[in-house]
Amino acid sequence: MKRKLPIDIDLELTEEFIDDFGDFESPQEKCKTKSEKVTPIHEEWNIVKAFNAINNAAPKSQLNKNLFIRCAEAFSFLSDKLGINPVQCVIIAMLIEEGTPMSFRQMGKILGLTRLSMMTYYDDIEELFKMRWLQHRGDSENEGMYDCYALAKGVISAIRENRPFEPEVLECKDTQEFVDRLAEHIRAGFNDENLLFVDEKYWLQEMVNANAELPICRLANDFKDIDCLSLLMLVVADYANFNGSDNEGIGPREVQLVYPHETTPYFRRIVDSMQKGTHVLFRENLIEHKCVDGMAETNLYVATDYLKHEILADFNPLDHSNKHVPKMNGVKSYKDIIPKALFYNQEEQEQVGMLRNILSQDQLPIIQERLKSKGMRTGVCILMHGQPGTGKTATVYELARQTGRDIIQVQVTDFKDKYVGESEAKLKKIFSDYRQYCMNSEVTPILLLNEGDAILSKRIEKVEHSIEQMMNTLQNILLEEMENLQGIMIVTTNLTSNLDTAFERRFIFKVKFEKPGTEVKTHIWQTLVDWLDEEDASTLAKEFDVTGGEIENIARKATMQFVLTGKEADIEMIRKFTKQEKLESNRKPVTGFLPSH
Numbered sequence: 001m002k003r004k005l006p007i008d009i010d011l012e013l014t015e016e017f018i019d020d021f022g023d024f025e026s027p028q029e030k031c032k033t034k035s036e037k038v039t040p041i042h043e044e045w046n047i048v049k050a051f052n053a054i055n056n057a058a059p060k061s062q063l064n065k066n067l068f069i070r071c072a073e074a075f076s077f078l079s080d081k082l083g084i085n086p087v088q089c090v091i092i093a094m095l096i097e098e099g100t101p102m103s104f105r106q107m108g109k110i111l112g113l114t115r116l117s118m119m120t121y122y123d124d125i126e127e128l129f130k131m132r133w134l135q136h137r138g139d140s141e142n143e144g145m146y147d148c149y150a151l152a153k154g155v156i157s158a159i160r161e162n163r164p165f166e167p168e169v170l171e172c173k174d175t176q177e178f179v180d181r182l183a184e185h186i187r188a189g190f191n192d193e194n195l196l197f198v199d200e201k202y203w204l205q206e207m208v209n210a211n212a213e214l215p216i217c218r219l220a221n222d223f224k225d226i227d228c229l230s231l232l233m234l235v236v237a238d239y240a241n242f243n244g245s246d247n248e249g250i251g252p253r254e255v256q257l258v259y260p261h262e263t264t265p266y267f268r269r270i271v272d273s274m275q276k277g278t279h280v281l282f283r284e285n286l287i288e289h290k291c292v293d294g295m296a297e298t299n300l301y302v303a304t305d306y307l308k309h310e311i312l313a314d315f316n317p318l319d320h321s322n323k324h325v326p327k328m329n330g331v332k333s334y335k336d337i338i339p340k341a342l343f344y345n346q347e348e349q350e351q352v353g354m355l356r357n358i359l360s361q362d363q364l365p366i367i368q369e370r371l372k373s374k375g376m377r378t379g380v381c382i383l384m385h386g387q388p389g390t391g392k393t394a395t396v397y398e399l400a401r402q403t404g405r406d407i408i409q410v411q412v413t414d415f416k417d418k419y420v421g422e423s424e425a426k427l428k429k430i431f432s433d434y435r436q437y438c439m440n441s442e443v444t445p446i447l448l449l450n451e452g453d454a455i456l457s458k459r460i461e462k463v464e465h466s467i468e469q470m471m472n473t474l475q476n477i478l479l480e481e482m483e484n485l486q487g488i489m490i491v492t493t494n495l496t497s498n499l500d501t502a503f504e505r506r507f508i509f510k511v512k513f514e515k516p517g518t519e520v521k522t523h524i525w526q527t528l529v530d531w532l533d534e535e536d537a538s539t540l541a542k543e544f545d546v547t548g549g550e551i552e553n554i555a556r557k558a559t560m561q562f563v564l565t566g567k568e569a570d571i572e573m574i575r576k577f578t579k580q581e582k583l584e585s586n587r588k589p590v591t592g593f594l595p596s597h
Contacts, residue, residue, distance in 0.1 A: 045073070045074070045077040046162045047078065047081060047082070047159050047162050047163075048159060048160065048162065049074075050074040050077050050078050050081075050089075051074075051078070051089070051092065051093045051096055051159065052093075053071055053074040054071050054074050054075070054078075054089055054090060054093040055093040055094065055096070055097050057070050057071050058090050058093060058094065058110070058111060059110055059111065059112075060110075060111070060112040061111060061112065062111060062112045062113055063087070063090065063111060063113065063121075067090075068086055071086075074089070075089055081164060082164050082165070083164075084128070084131075084133075085124065087121050087124040088124050088125075088127070088128055090111070091107070091121075091124065091125060091128065091149075092128075092133070092151070092155075094107055094110055094111075095134075095149065095150065095151050096151070096156065096159065100150070101148040101149060101150040102148060102149060102150075103148045103149075104118040104119050105118075125149065129202055130202060131167070132152055132167040132202070132203070132206070133151065133152055133155055133165060134149050134150065134151065134152060135149070135150055135151075135152050136148065136149065136150075136198055152165075152167070154166075154167075167206075170206055170207045170210035170211070171210050171211060172210075172211050172214070174214075174314060175214050175215065175216060175312060175313075175314040175315045176314060176315050176316060178207075178211050178214055178216070178217070179216075179236060179237075179240050179312065179315045179317075180240065181207075182204075182207065182233060182236060182237050182240070183236075183237045183240035183241045185203070185207075185237075186200075186233075186234065186237035186241070187237070187241055197230075197257040197258070197260075200230070200257075201226050201227075201230045201258075204226075204229060204230050204233045205226050205229060205230075207233075208220045208221060208229060208233070209221070215311050215312075215313075216236065216311050216312060219232075219286075219311055220232050220233065223280070227258050227259060228280060228281065230258045231254075231255070231258045231281060232281060232286060232287075234250050234254050234257075234258070235250060235281070235286070235287050235301060235302070235303050235307070236303065236307075236312065238250050238254075238302070238303070239302070239303040239307075239308060239312075239317060240315070240317055240318075241320070242320050243317040243318060243319060243320050244319045244320050244439075244440075245320040247320075248290070248302055248320075249290040249297075249300035249301060249302045250300070250301050250302075251299055251300050251301070252271075252299055255270065255271065255274055255301075259271075274298075274301065275298040275299065276298075277289060277298075285304050285306045285307075285373075286303070286304060286306070286307045286311075287301045287302065287303060287304060287307070288301070288302060288304045289301065289302075290302045305365065305369055305372075306369060309365055309369075319440075328408050328430075328433050328434070328437060329414065330407075330408055330409035330410055330411075330414070330448075331406060331407070331408050331445075332397075332400075332406065332407045332408075332409065333406050334400050334401050334403075334404050334405055334406055334407070337397050337398070337400060337401040337407075339398075339401060340394065340398060341527060342391060342394060342395060342398055343516070343520045343523045343524055343548075344391075344513075344520070345514055345516060345517060345520060347514070348511065348512075348513055348514065351509070351511045352395060352399070352511065355382065355399060355509060355511070356399055356402055356403065358380070359380070359399060359403045359405065359446075359488065360403050361403060361404055361443060364380075364444070377483070377485075378486055379482070379484070379485030379486050379487060379488075379489070380485075380487075380488045380489070380508060380509075381482050381485060381489045381490075381491075381506055381507050381508055381509075382488075382489070382490045382491070382507060382508070382509040382510075382511065383490075383491050383492075383493065383496075383503075383504075383507040383509070383510045383511070384396065384490060384491070384492045384493075384511045384513070385492070385493045385494070385495075385496045385510070385511070385512055385513070386494070386512055386513030386514070387494060387513075387547070388494055388547070388549065389547030389548060389549030389550060390513035390547060390548070390549075391513060391548055392492040392513060393448075393450060393492055394548075395511075396446065396448055396490050396492065399446075400446050404443055405443055405444065405445055405446050405488070406441070406443075406445040406446070407445065407446050407448050408434060408437065408445055408446070408447050408448065409448045409450055410430055410447065410448065410449050410450070411449075411450055411451065412449075412451065412452060412454050412455055414426070414430070415427040415430060415474075416474075423470055423473075423474055424470070424473050424474060424477060427474055427477050427478065427481075428477060428481075431481040434447050434487065435486070435487075438486070438487045444487045444488055445487070445488070446487075446488045446489075446490055447487060447488065447489045447490070448489075448490050448491075448492070449489065449490070449491045449492070450492050451492060451493065451494070452491045452492065452493050453493045453494055453495050454471075455471070455474055455475060455478060456475075456491065456493055456498075456499050456500060456503050457498045457499070457500065458498055458499070458500045459471075459472050459475050459476075459500055459502075460472055475500065475502075475503075478503075479502055479503065479506065482503075482506040483506060491507070496512075518538065518541045518542055519541075521540075521541035521546070521551075522534065522537045522538045522541040523537075524548050524551050525537035525540050525541060525551060528551055528552060528554075528555040529551075529554075529555050529558065529569075529574060531568070532571075532574075536571050540574065540575070540578070543575075544578045544579075546578060546581060550578075550581050553581055554574060554577045554578055554581055557577045558573065558574065558577065561573070
């Protein structure tokens with residue numbers, strides 16, 4: 001077999017070749033016996049013996065042809081066993097013997113070569129890096145010159161056990177395992193003061209290539225640039241290691257690891273592009289400046305929602321935040337909401353169906369990201385209005401249950417206070433706590449302002465009393481909070497005739513619950529009074545102008561009577577209860593619904 005030697009000739013490493021050159025002697029070797037000049041043929045080689053033979057012959061050899069003649073069998077054995085060339089065998093043999101990191105100068109001193117001569121074999125050393133046999137281990141000569149090398153972890157053990165060195169298996173079964181391993185590796189690397197990031201770049205590239213089918217790896221490989229790949233992986237690892245904490249975000253230190261000042265001729269341009277947000281990772285919507293107290297910090301960089309929720313959709317990060325989830329009154333878990341059937345006229349049915357789709361956990365993040373990319377507000381403010389008993393609040397609760405969102409219900413009485421300034425402070429705290437609650441919730445909850453008629457009314461232009469000044473201030477606070485809302489707010493009200501136009505503009509959806517048709521009321525009667533047949537339910541729907549809430553009261557009365565007397569109500573008893581329910585005779589019919597039981 002042929003081996004390329006560090007001299008300008010090709011030599012056939014055969015027994016005949018060794019015999020032909022067996023009498024070759026340098027001036028220094030003329031005093032040695034023949035047995036000392038040529039390494040004896042071993043009947044049973046192993047890896048340690050082969051490296052030992054090379055190490056005994058290498059010092060002061062200047063890597064000349066005599067070294068390769070004397071150790072031809074050892075080189076051949078190691079090439080077959082480990083897949084490394086003769087120069088690489090010499091490098092590894094020296095590192096094994098030395099036991100500490102070595103520089104070009106130290107290697108050259110052992111071999112009888114100058115430092116520059118050793119640097120001509122840089123490609124052989126670089127190949128060992130790519131095979132992950134070697135690691136950079138810091139500077140032992142001149143400040144800023146990082147050219148010391150050491151064997152990677154596990155190499156010595158493999159050699160001692162007479163087996164090929166096998167770098168760690170990098171293939172991962174899914175995105176979760178990939179990001180977890182990436183984060184752990186980066187965290188360990190930052191804790192190793194001697195490890196240089198140039199080694200990490202090779203590892204990161206190998207890790208990405210080994211998992212090329214994963215979305216994050218496909219994206220990283222698209223850049224065809226190891227620097228962009230490395231920076232992106234640092235951001236992903238940072239997201240995994242610090243998600244939700246104040247420490248989330250990479251900074252100048254990490255940027256300089258990827259683009260070292262002393263080796264990157266365009267370092268200042270890279271820093272400028274990071275600070276201005278024009279770097280390719282910004283343009284691809286993968287990183288963004290970290291928001292600190294409402295301001296963009298141009299020296300801190302975090303993963304975007306697109307990277308977190310789209311590219312890394314299959315990764316479930318740990319919450320590393322120490323933030324306190326505020327205790328709020330009126331919180332109701334969607335799991336505690338009793339399912340119910342609601343009936344609407346055609347127009348309400350379409351609007352409520354659209355809201356259900358928008359508020360779904362799958363669609364809302366995509367919608368908000370799209371709005372954000374266009375510079376639009378991402379908050380969702382909804383107004384539900386109509387006469388009492390028409391199903392406004394019931395609809396909110398059913399939407400929350402169906403979309404898996406908790407509800408935080410607020411009444412005007414929760415923040416109105418008789419003392420000057422207290423009402424304003426309470427209202428601000430409600431929204432402040434809601435923002436904090438959203439930040440620490442996996443799913444954004446719904447803030448429900450129930451029966452908000454009073455605070456939505458037109459602002460008073462000529463203020464004469466302190467109570468009027470307070471109401472104007474509360475309205476201004478509410479308008480500002482709605483403008484800056486990033487969550488979901490639903491307000492219910494019975495009256496809209498006095499609605500301030502500033503509020504009207506801030507509600508993106510305005511759902512009006514109109515009076516029901518006979519068919520809707522028939523469904524409600526049959527659902528709540530389950531023994532009614534369709535004919536009787538239809539007759540009651542035509543005969544009486546009642547809301548869903550009123551039909552619920554009638555059904556409850558019938559149930560109470562059955563418990564007390566053991567007698568099931570008949571159609572005449574239902575008519576009697578219905579007549580007793582109405583306090584007015586001229587109320588217009590309104591939209592019905594199936595209220596909660």
